[in-house]
Amino acid sequence: MGRQPCCDKVGLKKGPWTAEEDKRLINFILTNGQCCWRAVPKLAGLLRCGKSCRLRWTNYLRPDLKRGLLSEAEEKMVIELHSKLGNRWSKIASHLPGRTDNEIKNHWNTHIKKKLRRMGIDPLTHEPLIPSANDLLHQEQHQVGASADRREGNDKVSEEQGEEENITSAVDDAFCTDEVPMIQPHEMIVPCASTPSASFSISSSSSSSSSSSSSSCSSSCSSVKAQEIQPPCMEWPESVCLWGLDELNGWDFNYAQGDEQLGLDLFTQWQRTALDQETWKFELF
DNA sequence: AATACGCACAACCGCCGGGAA
DNA sequence: GTTCCCGGCGGTTGTGCGTAT
Secondary structure, three states: OOOOOOOOOOOOOOOOOOHHHHHHHHHHHHHHOOOOOOOHHHHHOOOOOHHHHHHHHHHHHOOOOOOOOOOHHHHHHHHHHHHHHOOOHHHHHHOOOOOOHHHHHHHHHHHHHHHHHHOOEOOOOOOEOOOOHHHHHHHHHHHHOOOHHHHHHHHHHHHHHHHHHHHHHHHHHHOOOOOOOOOOHHHOOOOOOOOOOOOEEOOOOOOOOOOOOOOOOOOOOOOOOOOEEOOOOOOOOOOOOOOOOHHHHHOOOOOOOOOHHHHHHHHHHHHHHHHHOOOOOHHHO
């Protein structure tokens, strides 16, 4: 007996979430907390499957998320952790509070992989890319003489090698040692993440609430008066926009139009909820 | 100005493991 | 021990946006 799908997909919406859907989901979780995800869409009035709701929440709506590019320190940490853990993104993410596995995975695939290759490091093994273009050329020439009955297999091999060669030659073409120093993952310095001075805030319009360096939330949260929250031991060396949710800007959490107090209450509650959640994994540090 | 292309990121898919019945 | 459900994970795809032509 095959496993049943997580939900009846008929009539369910897919694709990007709208501000209205986000609003509904947040509102529901504020009110009810994170419970059975399967029931969430129904109860929240969403035409989404529970899984989709969970992903949307964990990857995007969770208030403790950091937005924006990974800092250099975070990047180094990811590389270091990846060298030890491999593609176990959730494990890696657990060492970087405010970052999701999805975010790290994306960043790895789009930025770090290329960066490492440019540096002459194999992103899979974290070893130097050993075979030079010449080596691969010789190897290929050697293979030309191979018997035809192995052709199919060889095709695959040379395809792979070709890919590798492309990478290597690309490195040869583009890589300049003057430009990027060779560095091994173990040589990278991973900063201590326990500076107590760091602050975390779910922004406010008061300019002084969060010092210029930390988590000031651009213009997007200006309508919400929120208290500053300072969880322990977080160091984020670069300014971080906690809320990249520009769409939320228009909400003002004014539920039922005009009930500003309710909106504020909910927002405050949301902040508390967020801080109470187990997602804070500071103990890992 | 219009179109093509590439990149970055959000979202989906399918599988797996843990736990409850 | 078996079955089923749920949440989590990692890989892949889709979408939107910026840039180049």
